[in-house]
Structures are given as C-alpha cells and as structure tokens.
Amino acid sequence: MERRLCVLLALPPSATSSSLGRGLRRDLGAEGVELVVASDGIELLDVMRAGSANLLVLDMELPGPDPAVLLGAVHAESPPTPVITVVPRERRAGVLGLLRGDRDDFLIRPFAADELAARIRLRLRAAAGLPSPTVLGHGGLAVDVDAGQVFADGRRVSLSPTEYALLLALAERAGQVVTHDELSRRAWSEPVSANLVQVYVSYLRRKIGPERIRTVRGAGYQLDG
Known part of the structure; x- marks a missing residue:
C-alpha cells in the first residue's frame, strides 16, 4: 500500500484549531495528505526524528526552543525535508538567511489557508521530483495560474x-x-x-x-x- 504524504504543522495551538487548521484539513486531507500537529519545539523534533514527515511548516514564533535553532536542527538531521517558515513581516529579513533557496519557502503572517495549501503542494511535488504545478510563488506572493487567483501575504488580491x-x-x-x-x-x-x-x-x-x-x-x- 502506498504511504500517504505527511505534513508536520509546527504552529501555535490557536492556529491549528482555527479556520486555518480546518481549511488545511479540508483541502489537503481530500488529496490524501496526512497532517500532524506539533504545538511546541519538543514535539516537532520528536516527529522529525521519527522520519514520518515529508514536509515541515514551522512558525518562527513557536513556543519552546528558539525556532531558528530548531530550523538548523531539522536541516542537519533531515536534509531532504523541505521547510515552509511562517514569519511576521518584521522578522522576514532575518529568516531569509536561514532558508535553503532550492528547498525551503516562507510565508508572511497573516495568510489564507488556501495560500499555505498551495505552497505545501508546490514543495511536496518539488521534493518528489514531479513537474511543478501551475502555482508561481515568490516570497509572500503566489499566482495560481489554473484558478487565475493571486495572493499577497495570504491576502487574496483582485x-x-x-x-x-x-x-x-x-x-x-x-x-x-x-x-x-x-x-x-x-x-x-x-x-x-x-x-x-x-x-x-x-x-x-x-x-x-x-x-x-x-x-x-x-x-x-x-x-x-
């Protein structure tokens, strides 16, 4: 039986229980993607060391150990795993230097669930060596070519x-x-x-x-x- 893709959401509990978490479960769950939640850095490392996550979504204000240290640990212990970081705008410049341009991504808070879902799909396909979907992402901007939709920092733009x-x-x-x-x-x-x-x-x-x-x-x- 084919193993389901697993995404680890290292987000504050308020985020995973909100409309964001419900939207991700609805959109990605219907596509066969399993979502695992870690509410602090210790849980994050436990899941990553178990080798079950295909992608990590890491909030850079996650409770517990310094998220920058956690990001370095993930890079060292699981180099193939792509990471999408969630950052407030004022911390963006500092986080960019921690990311691997060919594998990692970031989103500026606030953002919509479908914007994060689009980024997750993009990174999962890239990690699997599959052709890129028609979502063009750059920084906090995403263009869904199929749907003709544009998102800037999680906000839909008309x-x-x-x-x-x-x-x-x-x-x-x-x-x-x-x-x-x-x-x-x-x-x-x-x-x-x-x-x-x-x-x-x-x-x-x-x-x-x-x-x-x-x-x-x-x-x-x-x-x-």
Missing part, C-alpha cells in the same frame, strides 16, 4: 485582466528583468508606450505592495521578494 497578465509575465521570470516590449506583448498583444506600461505597473504595485516590483531604469521591471 486584479484586472491587464494587471494579471503583467503580474504573470513578471512572476514567470521572478528575479529577472522583464522588458517593456515583452510586457507590452503579454498584456496588450501589441506594442504600447512605456508610459502606459508604467501606469499599469503602478496599479499593480498598489495591490500587491510597491516594494515587490522594482524599476530597472532603461530596461524594464523586476519582481523581487
């Missing part, structure tokens, strides 16, 4: 078709510069002025956060974390 086309073009090449011409083709299917692109990028910034899209003068725009 975009116009033009804004969505621009964001998709940027998300597909996150961290790289996308030229004005390419954005024109993707959003309007024809050349448009750089001023029009700039106007729509400004609309997009208002909705997903101005710090996420960087202007590269004379070249285009880049989606940053």
